[in-house]
Amino acid sequence: MVQTLAATQFEATDARRAFPCWDEPDFKAVFATTLVIDPQFTAISNTSVVSESVEHSKKVVRFADTIKMSTYLVVFVVGRMQPTKPVSVGKTPLRIWTVPGKQELTPFGQDIAVASLKFFEDYYGIPYPGDKLDLVAIPDFASGAMENLGAITFRETALLVDQRAGTHAELGRVADVVSHENAHMWFGDLVTMSWWNGLWLNEAFATFMEMLAVDAWKPEWKRWDTFSVARAAALSVDGLWSTRPIEYPVHAPKDADAMFDILTYEKGASVLRMLEQHIGPIVFRDGVRAYLHRHAYGNADTKDLWIDLGTVARQPVTELMNGWIFQPGFPLVTAEIRGQTLQLSQQRFTYLKQASSEEMWHIPIQIRLTIGERTEQRQLLLTEQETAVPLPDGVTTLLVNEGGYGFYRVHHRGALLQQLLDQDPDCLAPIERFNLASDAWATTVAGLMPLAEYLHLTARFKSERDKNVWAVLLDSFSFLNRIIAPDDRASLQILVRNRVTPAVKDLGWEPRSGESDLTRQLRGDLLAALGRKGNDPDVQQQAVERYRLYRKDHSVVDPNIVPALVAILAYIGDEARYEEFSELYRRSATPQEERRYLFSLTMFRSPALLSRTLNRTLNGEIRTQDAPFVVAATMTSVHGRELAWEFVKTNWDQMDRLFPKQGLRRMCGGIVGLATPELEQDVRAFFTSRKIDLGGKTLDQYLEQLRIAVSFREREGRTIPATLANAIQS
Ligand SMILES: [Zn+2]
Secondary structure, three states, rough: OOOOOEEEOOOOOOOHHHHOOOOOOOOOOOOOOOEEOOOOOOOOOOOOOOEEEEEOOEEEEEOOOOOOOOHOOOOOOOOEEEEEOEEEOOOEEEEEEOOOOOOOHHHHHHHHHHHHHHHHHHOOOOOOOOOOOEEEEEEEOOOEOOOOEEEEEEEEHHHHOOOOOOOOOOOOOHHHHHHHHHHOEEEOOEEEEEOOOHHHOOOOOOOHHHHHHHHHHHHHOOOOHHHHHHHHHHHHHOOOOOOOOOOOOOOOOHHHHHOOHHHHHHHHHHHHHHHHHHOHHHHHHHHHHHHHHHHHEEEOOHHHHHHHHHHHOOOOHHHHHHHHEEEEEEEEEEEEEEEEEEEEEEEOOOOOOOOOOOOOEEEEEEEEEEEOEEEEEEEEEEOOEEEEOOOOOOOEEEEEEOOOOOOEEEEEEHHHHHHHHHHHHHHHOOHHHHHHHHOOOHHHHOOOOHHHHHHHHHHHHHHHOHHHHHHHHHHHHHHHHHHHHHHHHHHHHHHHHHHHHHHHHOOOOOOOOOHHHHHHHHHHHHHHHHHHHOOOOHHHHHHHHHHHHHOOOOHHHHHHHHHHHHHHHHHHHHHHHHHHHHHHHHHHOOOHHHHHHHOOOOOOOHHHHHHHHHOOOOOOOOOOOHHHHHHHHOOOOOOHHHHHHHHHHHHHHHHHHOOOHHHHHHHHHHHHOOOOOOHHHHHHHHHHHHHOOOOOOOOHHHHHHHHHHHHHHHHHHHHHHHHHHHHHOO
16 A cells, blocks of 8 residues: 655755745754644654644644744654664654554664764763754665764664664665764764855764764774775775865755765865874864864864864864865875885876876875884884975885775885785784775875786785775776777786685685674675676576575575575576566565665666666656666666666656656766767767756766776777786796
């Protein structure tokens, strides 16, 4: 039976569509909400219900006055909803709401909600500002979640999960989003940016705090190590000429919407982490407390935060941070030995060489020197273009960006990189190995390191067992897969098998007792890579067999390899498999399972089947919260990209009407997969002739990323077959 549910989403500028108001973040007010609804429904708003009565056969629900807050934080939800029993966190009753029948999926979300709320009360030194906290799972929701004070709304995959069946990544996502939203109750709701140009104050902080809270809750997840992947993703957008400063002018509502991007969230959180590590975690926390106390129930700007942090730290934080917040891009730090000194220099890192640029940063740099058996640290702030660091005698290796928290890339020149790779891998922390691999790949894409050298380097990581380091390598193989000619694909598959097989053989298919969640996730990631990018027949055969067992009894297979099984089976799948997965999508028991089978429909190779998937994004079968992402995923598949691009061009107007605005914007991100010269030309012509504007610099960024991929192909294409053949020998 079809059910109707109403839920608002006001951020950034839509409260004005629901009630007359000064709909800007610094016009804070107290809201007294009354909702008049059909009697069979339940109403949720920011505060607790103070009275409920029936008048003229309608239910009248009155809510307590809110704190003084911005309009974009007001929320109404009306429908058939069920709450969990409230849990008290201090004085706050906390509940999870779902549509009927999904209450079994609430305990995990509730656990992290309780833990993170406690964590933040303690960290901020301020009690939770609302009178209750509801976390509400909405079945069709365009964003991930929305931090309405007292009634946070979520898409279901971000709040509801079956603890026993979820993968590490799926559970991690719930933990992240729930603690992120809870962090906003202070950062964003209690103290709000004055204007949308300062959105990063809300979002970067919530992202930073989300990780502090999850790290405290489950230290074994090593959340700050895993954050490397997000930091690297931010670096890859920030390496574009079309990037923007974290703080950036916002004039029209479309520009405000475009601010919800990786630069605001992940770059913002990265530079906060860098600052926190530079001035020390306790000093940083005390500065944050001072800032929140001073501006509670009001609004603030970036400079206000630096003032409080600078006062507590007794350091010129404003000078340090201005470059990171108000300049676009980030530096490449080049390290080179000249005689007895280490020469460090900075220049802006960009993938495409267009012009020289003048930006300079104050870069906190931590260096580790290994001298025989012992190590020494050096800390400095690189404020000039170049500096020389005197070295003691007998330095055997030297690592710049020790600890890995710097928001910059490092080019260890000459023998420096080789020396780092030649030592025992355990001499480097996982996050440092991640950065070595990630910086090497980025400099390769930028044309500063030959592809042959990078591929040779990947051979060093056969014994690697950290899932984040592997994420860099697997990503680089995917990139190559998108840009090479179809005839070269078989060579790339051999290379992938060569690099991945030893780790898969070692890890096997079954988890070992005492194994970490991260290793379980790694096993799944590697199997998926070997079965698809490596096109490995043995792994494919095993996947078929294990999936058959899994369908009979879910408990016989570790949840972390189920996504790999589904992905591999789709990759080798025929029409019968397509029907099977479509059916499983329709009647899946959890939001995660539903998502898994939905996206498996983009992983088949047959054009006829991929066409069917695309058609279902417009005929109502796939909800609009997911449809744009399904189209994007098909555009990044080398088997579906031509088809998907034709589909986008043909149906643009309908998509523009049907999909949520931010979904449409994300969908267009799929064009970076269209990495052939012909497609690139067609993409540019389409967006120009249709005069499409996605807000801010979004479209320019996608087009530049596409240019980078195609120019890599133009630069390396002819030599790739020989390079791959050589790399397989290494
Ligand atoms: Zn947020």
